[in-house]
Amino acid sequence: MNGSFIKRITRNKAFSLAIIMFAVWIIFFLLNHNYFVGENFTGIMNTSSLSGTIAIGLACLMMSGSIDLSAGAEGCFGGVLVALFLRTGMNWILALLLTILCGVVMGLINAFWVNAMKLMPFISTIAMSSIYQAMAVIVTKSSEIAIGEGPFTRLGTGHIGIFPLPFIIMVILMVIYGLMLNYTKFGRRLILCGGNRTAARLAGINHQKITTIMFANCGAISALAGAILAARMNNGGPRAVLGAEMDAMTAAIIGGVSFLGGGTSGMGTIFVALLLVNSFNNGLQVIKVNSFWQFVTRGGLLILALIVDYFRESRRQKALKQGAKV
Amino acid sequence: MTEVNTSVNTDRNAGGKGMALEVDNISKSFPGVKALQNVSFRAEPGKVLALLGENGAGKSTLLKVLSGDIKPDEGEVRIGGVPQKFDAPVQAIQAGISVIYQERQLVPSMSVLENIYCGDLPATKAGFLKKKEMRQTAERIIQEFGLEIDPFEKLGRLSTAHQQMVEIMKAYRRDSQIIAFDEPTASLTDKEVTILFDLIQRLKEQGKIILYVSHRLAEIFQITDEIVVLKDGRMVKQLKTAETNEAELIKAMVGRDIGDTYSSLKRNDKMGDVLLEVNNLTTDAVHDVSFKLRRGEIVGFAGLVGAGRTEVVRAIFGADPIISGEVILDGEKVNFKHPKDAIDAGIALCPEDRKEQGLIRFRSVQDNVCLPVFKKMRKGLILDRKKQEALTEKAVEKYSIRTPTFEKLVVELSGGNQQKVILGRWTSELLTTKLLILDEPTKGIDVGTKAEIYQILCDLAREGKGVIFISSELPEVINIADTIIVMHNGHITGTLAREDATEEKVMSLAMLD
Numbered sequence: 001m002n003g004s005f006i007k008r009i010t011r012n013k014a015f016s017l018a019i020i021m022f023a024v025w026i027i028f029f030l031l032n033h034n035y036f037v038g039e040n041f042t043g044i045m046n047t048s049s050l051s052g053t054i055a056i057g058l059a060c061l062m063m064s065g066s067i068d069l070s071a072g073a074e075g076c077f078g079g080v081l082v083a084l085f086l087r088t089g090m091n092w093i094l095a096l097l098l099t100i101l102c103g104v105v106m107g108l109i110n111a112f113w114v115n116a117m118k119l120m121p122f123i124s125t126i127a128m129s130s131i132y133q134a135m136a137v138i139v140t141k142s143s144e145i146a147i148g149e150g151p152f153t154r155l156g157t158g159h160i161g162i163f164p165l166p167f168i169i170m171v172i173l174m175v176i177y178g179l180m181l182n183y184t185k186f187g188r189r190l191i192l193c194g195g196n197r198t199a200a201r202l203a204g205i206n207h208q209k210i211t212t213i214m215f216a217n218c219g220a221i222s223a224l225a226g227a228i229l230a231a232r233m234n235n236g237g238p239r240a241v242l243g244a245e246m247d248a249m250t251a252a253i254i255g256g257v258s259f260l261g262g263g264t265s266g267m268g269t270i271f272v273a274l275l276l277v278n279s280f281n282n283g284l285q286v287i288k289v290n291s292f293w294q295f296v297t298r299g300g301l302l303i304l305a306l307i308v309d310y311f312r313e314s315r316r317q318k319a320l321k322q323g324a325k326v
Numbered sequence: 327m328t329e330v331n332t333s334v335n336t337d338r339n340a341g342g343k344g345m346a347l348e349v350d351n352i353s354k355s356f357p358g359v360k361a362l363q364n365v366s367f368r369a370e371p372g373k374v375l376a377l378l379g380e381n382g383a384g385k386s387t388l389l390k391v392l393s394g395d396i397k398p399d400e401g402e403v404r405i406g407g408v409p410q411k412f413d414a415p416v417q418a419i420q421a422g423i424s425v426i427y428q429e430r431q432l433v434p435s436m437s438v439l440e441n442i443y444c445g446d447l448p449a450t451k452a453g454f455l456k457k458k459e460m461r462q463t464a465e466r467i468i469q470e471f472g473l474e475i476d477p478f479e480k481l482g483r484l485s486t487a488h489q490q491m492v493e494i495m496k497a498y499r500r501d502s503q504i505i506a507f508d509e510p511t512a513s514l515t516d517k518e519v520t521i522l523f524d525l526i527q528r529l530k531e532q533g534k535i536i537l538y539v540s541h542r543l544a545e546i547f548q549i550t551d552e553i554v555v556l557k558d559g560r561m562v563k564q565l566k567t568a569e570t571n572e573a574e575l576i577k578a579m580v581g582r583d584i585g586d587t588y589s590s591l592k593r594n595d596k597m598g599d600v601l602l603e604v605n606n607l608t609t610d611a612v613h614d615v616s617f618k619l620r621r622g623e624i625v626g627f628a629g630l631v632g633a634g635r636t637e638v639v640r641a642i643f644g645a646d647p648i649i650s651g652e653v654i655l656d657g658e659k660v661n662f663k664h665p666k667d668a669i670d671a672g673i674a675l676c677p678e679d680r681k682e683q684g685l686i687r688f689r690s691v692q693d694n695v696c697l698p699v700f701k702k703m704r705k706g707l708i709l710d711r712k713k714q715e716a717l718t719e720k721a722v723e724k725y726s727i728r729t730p731t732f733e734k735l736v737v738e739l740s741g742g743n744q745q746k747v748i749l750g751r752w753t754s755e756l757l758t759t760k761l762l763i764l765d766e767p768t769k770g771i772d773v774g775t776k777a778e779i780y781q782i783l784c785d786l787a788r789e790g791k792g793v794i795f796i797s798s799e800l801p802e803v804i805n806i807a808d809t810i811i812v813m814h815n816g817h818i819t820g821t822l823a824r825e826d827a828t829e830e831k832v833m834s835l836a837m838l839d
Contacts, residue, residue, distance in 0.1 A: 199444060
């Protein structure tokens with residue numbers, strides 16, 4: 001075994017992120033004592049459930065070595081679709097399943113450009129983001145579509161104890177996907193693909209198949225996240241979910257997923273990173289920072305995460321090239 | 327060498343064990359290069375077969391064919407008489423062939439254990455991993471190798487030698503009947519080399535077929551039973567290790583017909599004064615390198631890939647830092663901090679990686695020729711098109727670059743014409759290039775164009791320029807260069823004049839063990 005217990009704890013990323021999160025909490029509490037009110041924490045849990053759910057699909061995709069910048073737009077379109085389906089008087093479970101299916105289709109379209117047409121995921125998913133977002137505006141004629149109170153809206157507004165239902169759904173999904181990544185053959189193969197594509201190919205792993213599945217999965221989970229947001233808001237709006245993919249990406253990268261493939265992370269670390277990002281965003285609201293400036297700080301946080309990711313990656317490359325000298 | 331299991335069992339129903347591997351008439355061409363031509367050999371179970379040849383002899387291509395990574399144009403691979411068709415690497419693995427690559431195919435962020443399995447993890451029907459079985463197998467393999475490695479350690483934290491051993495464990499775990507090693511000892515220390523050779527001996531006793539690619543002759547005599555010599559993509563001969571010697575092998579590797587390409591060259595016969603003097607140059611990769619280059623002289627650098635030839639010229643050119651020693655250009659001591667300083671002082675480098683480092687691929691021929699002299703073509707704030715065209719026209723005429731227009735993208739030209747564009751760029755009248763450094767200028771170029779490039783080099787020498795010519799193709803170095811410097815492992819191991827140089831002499835200097 002290497003290192004003492006303390007060393008292992010401090011090397012644990014989730015632990016160090018938790019420390020930073022406590023620091024963030026304390027700073028904002030000192031700035032405004034309302035920060036620690038229970039209601040505010042419910043708010044943090046609610047907002048983080050949106051970006052957190054999206055982060056699950058996005059992080060898995062990033063670990064396999066690709067990226068989907070249209071995740072937010074997929075979520076937005078998902079929210080609009082579920083509202084439209086419900087307006088036809090459809091059973092809410094069927095409506096939700098259909099929405100997720102539409103998410104799968106959106107993900108498959110992304111995968112098609114990347115795998116079959118060899119487009120760069122960075123660019124092609126930005127293009128698709130614009131298209132999905134516009135579709136949401138077109139089908140709603142740019143207005144919000146109301147959803148009547150019912151079992152579906154309880155999915156967004158219900159509570160178990162102090163925990164909002166969307167938050168619980170997110171945690172359950174994180175546990176499932178965390179198990180998938182760590183304890184299944186598919187999960188390990190997915191990470192191998194992101195870590196060294198050539199090694200994966202030579203070992204007979206079909207990289208395209210794995211990224212196609214992960215794109216479809218990302219689309220499905222994003223659509224689900226959008227639908228749950230619609231349930232919470234009682235409507236499906238063409239401008240909901242905006243920017244959530246950025247928080248999701250920030251959380252994934254802070255949590256250790258690399259932009260450049262190969263970084264891996266437990267869902268637990270992503271969970272802590274997610275709470276950190278949302279606590280930070282929420283804190284800015286509580287101390288009444290102008291909402292435009294909040295976007296500036298969010299962008300800044302993402303840049304910071306990318307810088308850390310870059311240094312991590314160059315260290316990894318060095319380790320691969322040289323190894324520790326004998 | 328003791329011969330184990332000499333009886334050949336060709337029973338097709340023997341379930342993998344005891345079957346011979348036959349490579350029959352394999353050919354493979356890449357654009358401009360015939361990598362393999364009608365290669366045939368037979369490897370028997372319980373024996374180690376060496377694949378020996380110079381750089382570019384086709385060893386790696388052959389391994390890629392065996393691993394299913396590339397498909398041969400012709401011929402077939404048979405195991406126990408049954409023809410095999412590989413559309414993807416996975417099929418070769420299923421057929422019982424494992425290749426251990428020289429470039430490690432590992433994931434540094436994953437554990438040693440997972441790298442040993444490389445995605446082929448034992449799992450239940452539902453897809454869940456059998457962690458206990460994984461750990462036990464990995465621990466057993468590490469123990470059988472006699473190493474002390476924690477299977478849960480991240481691979482990136484291991485030494486290079488241990489990482490290489492993990493790469494070997496990967497193939498060992500599959501328990502393949504045929505295992506191919508590509509230069510396995512390149513990054514190992516003596517301790518691991520001993521472990522590796524013991525392992526190969528054990529695999530041999532189990533009746534497996536071992537293919538061993540190396541250009542370290544001492545190793546080949548130590549562990550192999552038979553040797554297949556490759557040269558220019560053709561098989562020269564297959565011999566028994568016990569019945570041959572170093573001299574015969576080197577002769578088989580290099581002996582070939584030298585056409586009259588070289589005798590018809592118009593060479594330079596007037597040498598000038600000393601242009602470049604390098605004294606005791608030492609960098610990260612090379613040690614104590616000294617040589618002199620006169621005006622009008624072509625100095626050739628020979629040696630195996632990784633011998634440090636490229637690193638010497640990179641240091642002179644200011645691309646790598648110099649630790650000690652001096653470089654004297656035209657009587658003046660220089661120490662370039664940046665390639666730009668070297669270019670200003672009259673040195674030009676045509677790098678080995680023509681496509682990535684030498685050219686701007688998606689720009690026109692004209693842009694590529696004029697690249698270093700744009701500054702001198704300004705007319706007010708804009709570039710003078712006429713001047714650019716005039717310069718390009720001269721280069722195209724001088725080197726007969728075959729391009730329909732100056733606007734053609736260089737990426738669409740053939741390799742030889744691309745190389746001529748680079749030469750045209752550095753020899754234009756607007757630059758005062760005194761010293762040209764060419765790193766593998768004829769790589770991937772067809773025979774006819776090669777001859778043209780040779781004449782261009784001689785012409786440059788006749789103009790009084792100094793030329794440094796790095797090549798891994800022995801015949802061209804010893805026939806083009808006036809002085810041949812041989813490098814091995816970062817050191818100069820010999821300096822020969824053209825009249826004295828033979829392929830055998832250069833090869834034995836380059837392969838010093």
